[in-house]
Amino acid sequence: MTRPPDSGRRRFLAGSMIAGGSLLLGGCDRLSRSGAMQPLFDASESLTQRAHRLLASRESLAREYAPEDIAPRFRANGTTRPDEAAYQRLAADDFRDWRLRVDGLVERPSEFSLAALRAMPSRTQITRHDCVEGWSCIGQWTGVPLGDLLDRVGVRAPARFVVFHCADRYRGGDSYYESLDLREAYHPQTLMAYALNDATLPIANGAPLRLRAERQLGYKMAKYVMRLELVDSFAHLGGGRGGFWEDRGYRWWAGI
Amino acid sequence: MSATDRTDRRRKPTVIRRHPPFTRLWHWVNALCLAILLMSGLQIFNAHPALYWGQDSRFDAPALSIGAERSDTGELRGVTRLGGWRFDTTGVLGVSGPTADRERRAFPAWATLPGPRWLSMGRQWHFLAAWIFAPLLAAYLLYLVIGGRLSRQLLPRRHEWRQLGSVLWEHLRLRFPRGEAARHYNLLQKLTYLLVLFVIAPLVVLTGFTMSPTLDAAWPWLLDLFGGRQSARTLHFLCAFALLAFFLVHLLMVLASGVVNNLRSMITGRYALPPEKEPRDDTPSR
Numbered sequence: 138m139t140r141p142p143d144s145g146r147r148r149f150l151a152g153s154m155i156a157g158g159s160l161l162l163g164g165c166d167r168l169s170r171s172g173a174m175q176p177l178f179d180a181s182e183s184l185t186q187r188a189h190r191l192l193a194s195r196e197s198l199a200r201e202y203a204p205e206d207i208a209p210r211f212r213a214n215g216t217t218r219p220d221e222a223a224y225q226r227l228a229a230d231d232f233r234d235w236r237l238r239v240d241g242l243v244e245r246p247s248e249f250s251l252a253a254l255r256a257m258p259s260r261t262q263i264t265r266h267d268c269v270e271g272w273s274c275i276g277q278w279t280g281v282p283l284g285d286l287l288d289r290v291g292v293r294a295p296a297r298f299v300v301f302h303c304a305d306r307y308r309g310g311d312s313y314y315e316s317l318d319l320r321e322a323y324h325p326q327t328l329m330a331y332a333l334n335d336a337t338l339p340i341a342n343g344a345p346l347r348l349r350a351e352r353q354l355g356y357k358m359a360k361y362v363m364r365l366e367l368v369d370s371f372a373h374l375g376g377g378r379g380g381f382w383e384d385r386g387y388r389w390w391a392g393i
Numbered sequence: 394m395s396a397t398d399r400t401d402r403r404r405k406p407t408v409i410r411r412h413p414p415f416t417r418l419w420h421w422v423n424a425l426c427l428a429i430l431l432m433s434g435l436q437i438f439n440a441h442p443a444l445y446w447g448q449d450s451r452f453d454a455p456a457l458s459i460g461a462e463r464s465d466t467g468e469l470r471g472v473t474r475l476g477g478w479r480f481d482t483t484g485v486l487g488v489s490g491p492t493a494d495r496e497r498r499a500f501p502a503w504a505t506l507p508g509p510r511w512l513s514m515g516r517q518w519h520f521l522a523a524w525i526f527a528p529l530l531a532a533y534l535l536y537l538v539i540g541g542r543l544s545r546q547l548l549p550r551r552h553e554w555r556q557l558g559s560v561l562w563e564h565l566r567l568r569f570p571r572g573e574a575a576r577h578y579n580l581l582q583k584l585t586y587l588l589v590l591f592v593i594a595p596l597v598v599l600t601g602f603t604m605s606p607t608l609d610a611a612w613p614w615l616l617d618l619f620g621g622r623q624s625a626r627t628l629h630f631l632c633a634f635a636l637l638a639f640f641l642v643h644l645l646m647v648l649a650s651g652v653v654n655n656l657r658s659m660i661t662g663r664y665a666l667p668p669e670k671e672p673r674d675d676t677p678s679r
Contacts, residue, residue, distance in 0.1 A: 162432075165429070165506050165518065174517070174518075178520075181520050181524045182520070185520060192607075193611035194611075208451075265622060267606050267622065268441070269440070271440055272443075272452070272623075382513075386511075386513035388513075392607030392608070393520070393604065393606075393608070
């Protein structure tokens with residue numbers, strides 16, 4: 138007595154598994170485009186942000202490395218040479234006429250020249266830059282702690298975010314901008330950096346001034362910064378999501 | 394027809410309750426999560442299709458890279474490099490899609506979620522599924538340990554180790570324990586489930602954590618544990634493929650050892666012990 142061969146049944150099951158798989162795939166693609174998943178994605182992002190805030194204290198520092206860990210060449214990503222005429226004019230003169238404007242919800246709206254920023258107490262740190270694409274690069278940054286700068290101008294009570302307005306339009310599109318909340322802005326390693334590896338910040342890496350937010354991914358770290366604006370909400374800026382890449386579907390919380 | 398034949402026919406197989414409800418629920422939610430995690434993970438990998446060892450990326454010396462090159466005839470060829478080796482992987486890795494419309498992409502569209510190149514969407518699927526996978530994994534491991542299932546069902550008994558060779562040999566021939574012996578997991582099952590549950594799955598979560606700059610600040614030991622963020626990324630990738638390999642073997646074993654019975658045990662919990670004697674093909678193996 139032999140058992141009936143069940144190869145037909147196996148074929149059926151294998152077939153239904155492939156069909157199920159492609160249904161899942163097509164379904165997920167459709168769900169991605171329709172936006173039906175967005176509430177769940179939003180919930181998962183806010184869970185991530187809350188968990189990160191719970192685990193990482195205000196002071197917990199990103200790893201700092203030894204000089205021998207510095208990469209031979211720091212990789213430049215995004216815009217590497219803004220072609221806006223105004224920026225080109227400033228660059229041609231080594232940014233002597235460049236001023237960082239700090240305004241919005243502050244007591245004393247101010248302007249800082251590069252020399253004035255260099256004269257302020259600085260911090261130098263060798264840190265790892267993590268790109269959202271997956272690669273990492275180690276470099277040494279020198280700059281003014283953003284918290285010091287904010288204390289100079291006096292942040293007014295309703296302010297919740299610092300917005301970084303940049304000189305570049307990535308691929309000729311909208312102006313690049315980014316935002317940090319005050320907790321991350323006041324983190325001791327958050328710098329407005331003007332030097333990379335002991336040299337003046339190169340244009341490819343964001344000259345004359347760029348943000349370093351060491352507990353966030355690279356797209357947060359605005360380059361070619363022209364203006365800091367203190368706001369209570371970023372809904373009125375750009376696409377309303379707090380940053381150039383955020384307006385293109387990347388999440389505002391860039392902690393992972 | 395003789396009387397014994399008839400009683401044989403009427404004898405029902407012993408049905409046991411194999412999987413408790415939590416195991417069943419966990420299994421299917423997990424299966425869905427792992428499919429989404431793997432495919433969205435490949436989408437994320439495609440944004441920078443290279444792996445490194447250490448703290449950062451030494452771009453000129455990746456451990457693995459998947460790219461595209463133009464051949465002498467101007468044709469796009471997919472090229473995968475692993476250490477010093479170079480493979481032409483056109484059609485699957487590096488360059489894929491319909492012949493008329495070849496596309497440069499590390500993993501092909503059929504393997505990624507979403508299909509088209511869309512990093513931000515891949516990340517959203519990945520983190521959503523991770524938020525279901527990781528807490529459920531933690532809950533399930535606790536349930537195994539505290540509920541006693543770990544020591545009762547998964548930890549091998551001392552005498553079992555002596556059977557390692559024969560169990561391995563039987564599995565290679567796709568012959569599985571029957572009757573009372575099928576009531577419990579065999580040694581290979583125990584070792585596989587222990588490895589996947591208590592080593593690879595936690596590892597995939599922890600290496601995922603290590604890729605987060607915020608979590609690295611909160612838990613700097615993660616970087617020391619895995620030898621750097623890029624090492625962790627490489628391990629994350631290896632763990633994902635280990636889980637994929639587990640899934641494929643798991644599927645083969647389910648198909649080979651009674652697909653309906655196995656599926657039913659994971660849906661209703663009921664598992665019929667395969668009858669002791671197979672009437673045909675009972676080779677004198679002992």
